[in-house]
């Protein structure tokens with residue numbers, strides 16, 4: 001029998017230290033808050049969410065319906081069917097000039113899941129992974145969950161780019177990998193093929209694995225041409241794992257299909273983890289993703305053009321607000337304006353001391369949801385997703401202008 005005095009209820013926790021050391025995804029927290037307010041009848045404009053507002057194209061939905069009707073509803077191979085793997089192999093050849101075999105591809109439940117499996121596969125305790133701030137919120141916590149250490153580095157300037165010099169500065173004997181995300185979330189940073197080549201030279205020389213998160217590949221604007229890190233020179237493919245998926249390019253966030261392409265031993269390790277955790281990604285979604293990758297690509301170009309118009313509009317409107325300066329990003333569907341001039345000012349009796357204060361104030365007063373830069377590791381900025389209609393952008397920025405007068 002346990003004696004009463006040995007039980008201290010305050011300190012009993014069944015939660016592991018590993019889980020206690022991470023935070024929930026801040027962007028999902030803000031998205032949930034905005035959606036809850038909306039449900040209560042508050043007219044919130046949600047600039048917090050990172051998903052296309054377009055519906056999934058009809059031909060893709062039809063492929064899923066056919067899968068259900070044809071009884072394609074059972075377990076399938078853990079790392080994906082040969083059909084989806086071949087669709088990915090063809091896509092990587094067609095769009096990125098990269099050649100992979102079936103054993104070098106794994107399909108997971110979203111690119112996030114592929115990244116999770118990858119970190120679990122490569123990280124030993126205290127291994128370091130280089131992450132450039134501002135970073136996508138999940139990288140750092142996924143690295144911590146795998147027992148590693150995110151080495152967060154701040155860029156030299158507002159271009160927010162990793163340079164070979166920065167990489168050299170933070171390299172240690174424990175450096176295992178580096179993440180390149182182009183176009184990036186949250187700042188829409190893109191890298192030219194020359195910039196990527198220069199970074200790769202350092203990584204190859206120091207035997208660092210490069211994780212190339214290409215999820216926003218299709219959303220690039222103006223004259224910018226996307227290059228995947230793995231494609232910058234033939235000898236570096238062994239040093240790169242490409243991460244991609246159908247969420248952003250085909251408006252398929254809820255379908256949860258992502259994939260990784262890389263060295264056979266890493267993909268095989270990821271499959272082992274997936275076989276002991278989630279097994280295959282949804283068979284129905286896999287059929288839909290085959291159609292997305294093999295079918296007409298007109299929808300991708302249609303959405304890209306719409307996003308470009310919205311980017312131009314939101315950048316112009318934000319720059320017209322006193323105290324805000326906004327770079328025009330070449331890719332993704334986010335803008336990341338600098339709001340440092342607003343800090344210390346008081347609006348409607350509320351003093352704005354941090355980017356978090358500003359995000360709270362804008363939600364309370366203007367009823368617009370944005371994500372503070374601190375959630376991405378950089379203070380003094382906020383992130384707007386422009387994956388919402390021009391009308392919503394107009395109304396939201398009009399409200400913001402009034403709230404900041």
Ligand SMILES: Cc1ncc(COP(=O)(O)O)c(C=O)c1O
Nearest residue numbers: 050110111112136185245247258
């Ligand atoms: C940079 C980045 N990588 C990966 C993902 C994950 O995408 P999914 O899991 O929907 O494929 C996201 C989603 O927001 C992202 O912004």
